Amino acid sequence: MSTALHGRVALVAGATRGAGRGIAVELGAAGATVYCTGRTTAEHRSDYDRPETIEETAELVSRAGGTGIAVRVDHLVPGEVRELVERIDAERGRLDVLVNDIGGEHLMYWHKPVWEQPLDKGLLRLRLGIDTHMITSHFALPLMIRRPGGLVVELTDGTAEVAERFYRGAEGAFYDLAKSAAHRFARAQAEELAPHGGTAVSLTPGWLRSEMMLDHFGVTEQNWRDAIETVPHFAISETPRYVGRAVAALAADPEVARWNGKSLSSGELAKVYGFTDLDGSRPDAWPYITEVEWAGRPADVTGYR
Template identity: 70%
Template sequence: MSAPLKGKVALVAGATRGAGRGMAVELGAAGATVYVTGRTTRARRSEYDRSETIEDTADLVTEAGGQGIAVPTDHLDPVQVRALVDRIADEQGRLDVLVNDIWGGENLFEWETPLWEHDLDNGLRLLRLAVETHAITSHHALPLLLRHPGGLVVEVTDGTADYNADNYRVNFFYDLAKASVLRMAFALGHELGPRGATAVALTPGWLRSEMMLDHFGVREDNWRDALERVPHFAISETPRYVGRAVAALAADPDVARWNGRSLSSGGLAQVYGFTDLDGSRPDAWRYLVEVQDAGGPADTTGYR
């Protein structure tokens, strides 16, 4: 099997579950050594109180063909992040791919609740988890990434720049968090581009994460049962789909053409030719604009 990222080192910050796990596994499938971080381990859970762990993710990376290394890290703590980067430098001497996927805000925002009615402590913690963590991690990791030319930074968000510019996203805090991550990639593109590295923002579509499947009371093997409740869920994708987008970017010798851009898993699938696990190519953000938001009936014909 092809291993275009053999010899490359990646850090997926926030890889316990969901998109982070999917990206870590696909980087491993491409041959990379992948450091996976998060706050939930086999010995201790985060406030999510879920069963997925970073050790599980690391094992999946190794099973896929790479080398998975789990490092418990709270990315709000600069001391822990510095120790993480120092460890990667000591063990590998390089960092080729940094994926900032830290989030942790699902239980902190209230749908369509205005700022003045929203719990302030929860909103501010959401911003810290979604924005401050990315800044801390990049601050400490980028000097290592810049040791070798061709490094890639992927800022993971929800929504493309075009979509988020025209649509209110859930509430003040959520909207601000996701817009901030988009702007981080733009700013980092200006700072990294002249120094031989690339930064992009990347969004999955409607993600069939572990938490989303639980929300609908389904599993990956019967996820279509949820369509009776939410027909537009038909456009959803697995976490491995956005993982394949990251792997394709990391293996692209001309990745600098994307510097500072906002990208999506569905859009990149059309460019690089990868598919989701079922062989389809869902293009969720085009579907949302042209079908769901336009009030059309659920029909993914031409969109996957």
């Protein structure tokens, strides 16, 4: 356990599972107090209909060495977000790290053009991937800018370069637009926070071994390599804790402003800061995905992991 973030306060919006949970836990492992928000609690499941809860995430944060605080919040409801930030202000009087990691991955319609996807669910996908981030930042940033050094992380899928070069046709137009918007919103916040000594970045994990992904392939974290037999490129995948370590490294960096407005990846930051995934490896997924998987080459992670 580290004390690099002792005394710091973080809000991870969308901490119930996946990257959000991994980030919350690693911020806790560095000593931070982490407000873990989401809509699934021990008493109430969201429309994801998944078993993971924000209370479990908060417990993992505390077990890692930080202070985890679970708060049920629907980040599409401005009043609930306002109350959340007012609570953080009343209890801690500061906010040092904001992670916007709300997406709506349960609303995926694979390999369907925009006219074949359900419009209501596609528009909800945009609201979850864009509106929630903007609502949360609207209320959270006035608290953050009270002191210099704050960090905003916009979680996305793919770097800005990938978004510029490739259309995510497999996932569809709504997904592609929501994930691309994170880069522009990070850039906007970077410009607006800079005069206040703050930093904003967009950050992508690689192929994430989230709870949902593991279930999709019928494996667990303990035997995830079994999935490589049917999906060979899954060999480049990483745990949610890897991107969590990227966020913790950024938050602890006294020169984090050098990244302001940048599009970053977990694999890129691992090389800079020297952290590894839980198994000691250092996967660099996006070069692999674009140069090997999407290029139609045989699966071979040599030089990428």
